[in-house]
Amino acid sequence: MHRRKEYGRMEKISLDAKGQNRLNILIRWAAELTRAGRQVPDYADLELIAHTNVVAVDGAGAHVVQAWEPTISWMLKQAAFGVGDPYLHLPEELLIPAGSEPEVAAVVQVEVTVEAVQIEEVQVEVSLAPSLESVSVPVPAEAQAAEPKAVPVSRTPKWELAAIEQVHEAIKxxxxPLEALKARDANEGDTRMVVTDMLCEGLDYDKFKDLTTEYMVKQDFADYGVRIDKQMVAFIEVKRISQKLNERHLRQVLMYAVNEGVEWMVLTNGAVWQTYHLTGGLPVVVDLVFEVDLLGPAPLAEKTELMFLLHKEALKRRRIDQMWRHRAATEPGALLELILSEAMLDELRKEVRRRTGIATTAEALSEVIRTEIVDPKLLAKLFKA
Structure with a gap:
């Protein structure tokens, strides 16, 4: 249990297991950068970020947090995926704060060990051969009396590091080549050649063992069938690079997946990659898990993080499942169904009464939400026969 002074009063900050893990990661990262002479967010700001999982603070340290926002956000996302020490695997562009010029420095292997919270400070020992030096991250007095907590020791699996690096280099x-294809409005065949190279060199699929081109589904052909351990796990439909992916293309690959009982579907024009999940039943449920534009403005680290989920080793271990479940739980239709549930409408009715003194009914609130707030297309999709 920690305390933080905010708006002139003391407010307790209680970290759950995930929050504590985020804080441990941020402390280790900050300690290493402090040793390198970098200005980093102070302990209180790191603690608040770990608690809220939002990289934004108020006060004197806001500009420092803002400068490191891309780096901290990347580490928090990696932590959410179970990566143990993401700060040890930061992409090159995230090693410095936003807006800084890259530095040329010798490569030094650094081993960081964080001890438990001590009486006055957190001691972080950094081993730099041939001598040992210590770096301290100041801790507020309220945290000094906290019960020491062991720092979880976990390492990113070697296969994952190798896969992330493979995807990262392939995108770069x-x-x-993708820009050249787009500039000359290349046809679907030329686009497919680059997609094949990306699948093999970037996502580690074997062209002969894992990929089946023109896979026959009834009287039609899917561009690619993807096998892992001899099991068909995905269909990939490729369009020319200038073609904007649309619902008609999705229906095409959906037909293949339904007929073959395949769970994953990918639409791509080489630059844009859309990944969908199919849940069988009547009717079937299709969720867009992620979309990434390799020629878009997003940071390379973000593109790598998403494309990694399609890597053979990641798909084999179902790393994509967590993102799919989150998207499925928070997609507009699911949230609308939750909002219009009897329990939620009853709570909303009580809150209206508490705030305004006006008594209303769940039915009246439901009618307002349906007719005046929600997009009619979403309602039609949710309540279609």
């Missing part, structure tokens, strides 16, 4: 390598 294929940006120019």
């Amino acid at each position: 390598r294929y940006v120019k």
